[in-house]
Amino acid sequence: MARIVMKFGGTSVADLDKISNVARHVKREIDAGHEVAVVVSAMAGRTNELVAWTRDAAARPDQREYDVVVSSGEQITSGLLALKLQDMGVKARSWQGWQIPMHTDAMHGAARILDIDSKVLDAHFAIGEVAVMAGFQGLAPGNRISTLGRGGSDTSAVAIAAAIGADLCDIYTDVDGVYTTDPRIVTKVRRLDRISYEEMLEMASLGAKVLQTRSVRMAMVHGVRLRVRSSFEAPDKVPPVDMDNLAALGTLVCNEDEIMEQQVVSGIAYTRDEAKVTLIRVDDKPGVSARIFGLLADANITVDVIVQNVSEDGNHTDVTFTVPESDLERTRGVLEAARPEIGYGELVDSTDIVKISVIGAGMRTHAGVAAQMFGALASKGINIQAITTSEIKISVLIDAEYTELALRTLHSSYGLDQD
Numbered sequence: 001m002a003r004i005v006m007k008f009g010g011t012s013v014a015d016l017d018k019i020s021n022v023a024r025h026v027k028r029e030i031d032a033g034h035e036v037a038v039v040v041s042a043m044a045g046r047t048n049e050l051v052a053w054t055r056d057a058a059a060r061p062d063q064r065e066y067d068v069v070v071s072s073g074e075q076i077t078s079g080l081l082a083l084k085l086q087d088m089g090v091k092a093r094s095w096q097g098w099q100i101p102m103h104t105d106a107m108h109g110a111a112r113i114l115d116i117d118s119k120v121l122d123a124h125f126a127i128g129e130v131a132v133m134a135g136f137q138g139l140a141p142g143n144r145i146s147t148l149g150r151g152g153s154d155t156s157a158v159a160i161a162a163a164i165g166a167d168l169c170d171i172y173t174d175v176d177g178v179y180t181t182d183p184r185i186v187t188k189v190r191r192l193d194r195i196s197y198e199e200m201l202e203m204a205s206l207g208a209k210v211l212q213t214r215s216v217r218m219a220m221v222h223g224v225r226l227r228v229r230s231s232f233e234a235p236d237k238v239p240p241v242d243m244d245n246l247a248a249l250g251t252l253v254c255n256e257d258e259i260m261e262q263q264v265v266s267g268i269a270y271t272r273d274e275a276k277v278t279l280i281r282v283d284d285k286p287g288v289s290a291r292i293f294g295l296l297a298d299a300n301i302t303v304d305v306i307v308q309n310v311s312e313d314g315n316h317t318d319v320t321f322t323v324p325e326s327d328l329e330r331t332r333g334v335l336e337a338a339r340p341e342i343g344y345g346e347l348v349d350s351t352d353i354v355k356i357s358v359i360g361a362g363m364r365t366h367a368g369v370a371a372q373m374f375g376a377l378a379s380k381g382i383n384i385q386a387i388t389t390s391e392i393k394i395s396v397l398i399d400a401e402y403t404e405l406a407l408r409t410l411h412s413s414y415g416l417d418q419d
């Protein structure tokens with residue numbers, strides 16, 4: 001017998017038929033003798049609709065009330081799934097974040113989980129009752145409802161798994177695992193049987209939204225066994241969880257040493273969520289970069305790729321960097337206000353860019369991965385606007401128009417295409 005957390009995303013609970021399907025997945029595990037805690041998302045599209053309502057209601061919504069509104073989608077699904085389970089003769093009840101409670105900090109809209117009181121959940125396990133928990137939400141100081149940021153139900157599931165000492169956290173979604181790149185864009189993708197925590201962390205943070213980045217970090221830190229699998233398979237056609245054979249189904253996120261044959265490049269991710277900013281004719285003297293990026297840090301704006309050109313005249317240079325697109329307005333505001341102090345000619349920005357990243361733990365020991373990337377892009381006439389690297393990834397900024405072409409080209413170039 002194992003203790004497992006089963007998490008179901010928005011498309012898996014999109015309507016009552018799908019919720020019935022989810023209930024059958026849960027019942028299969030209960031019938032096999034496993035202890036189960038379930039975490040659910042809001043029905044597909046619901047959270048977007050709720051976010052839009054808050055924006056219609058107020059130009060700059062109070063984040064605490066925003067959380068009250070957007071957390072409600074998960075409340076509905078948790079109740080509906082508990083009802084469906086009861087209907088099938090499975091003992092079940094719903095739990096909201098505040099009832100557990102799942103304590104978070106006060107960063108409404110993107111709160112961090114501080115601790116989870118698992119005592120009450122343990123007591124319900126003891127009486128054989130399935131806990132159906134609303135993902136994405138918690139309890140902030142002052143007894144206020146908080147939410148964990150978009151895609152946060154993955155993090156709720158991993159946090160619950162860590163708190164109750166679960167043997168496995170199964171993330172059920174609309175794809176049957178983690179692929180070499182987003183299957184919505186490239187058709188020749190391959191499913192990975194295993195991926196290391198570190199690679200998955202890079203994939204997620206560089207744009208592969210199949211798992212929320214924070215959920216992967218939390219699983220890595222707490223040693224939670226994490227697997228991505230499909231909820232769309234017929235529940236009675238798949239075997240119940242077998243802890244001795246986890247890689248037989250979906251994608252297992254695991255330690256690097258559990259992967260027999262490490263690929264040089266495991267996957268490719270992309271994000272269109274960044275904007276490029278260039279400051280033209282910046283004074284080329286000590287302290288200027290510190291001032292620019294210090295001001296942005298003070299405004300809580302995270303800067304990603306940074307490129308500084310070599311000064312042509314010895315007095316001036318251009319500085320290019322990227323920020324989240326949602327922070328572009330604020331970035332402009334901060335830098336335009338500080339223009340006399342920083343000293344630059346012009347600020348130009350662009351949102352027509354995409355950041356494409358190749359990821360692979362094998363890069364630590366293999367040379368030439370970057371050269372291959374640049375060569376493949378050049379062969380299609382795609383111009384690289386900026387480059388950044390770390391131990392296991394290389395990212396480039398290119399024109400957004402070439403997103404699909406670049407992904408397909410790189411996917412073939414690194415031998416990732418399905419045979």
Ligand code: ADP
Nearest residue numbers: 009010011173174178179181182184208209210
């Ligand atoms: P859920 O609602 O279940 O949380 P998400 O939409 O958040 O589902 O995540 C699943 C989606 O992630 C897939 O439909 C797929 O388009 C996308 N995705 C992006 N990159 C990848 C990848 N490398 N492997 C698998 N899915 C990916």
Ligand code: ASP
Nearest residue numbers: 041042047150151152153
């Ligand atoms: N419903 C939330 C969202 O759409 C949380 C989640 O699905 O993980 O972001």
Ligand code: MG
Nearest residue numbers: 009151209210
């Ligand atoms: Mg998701």
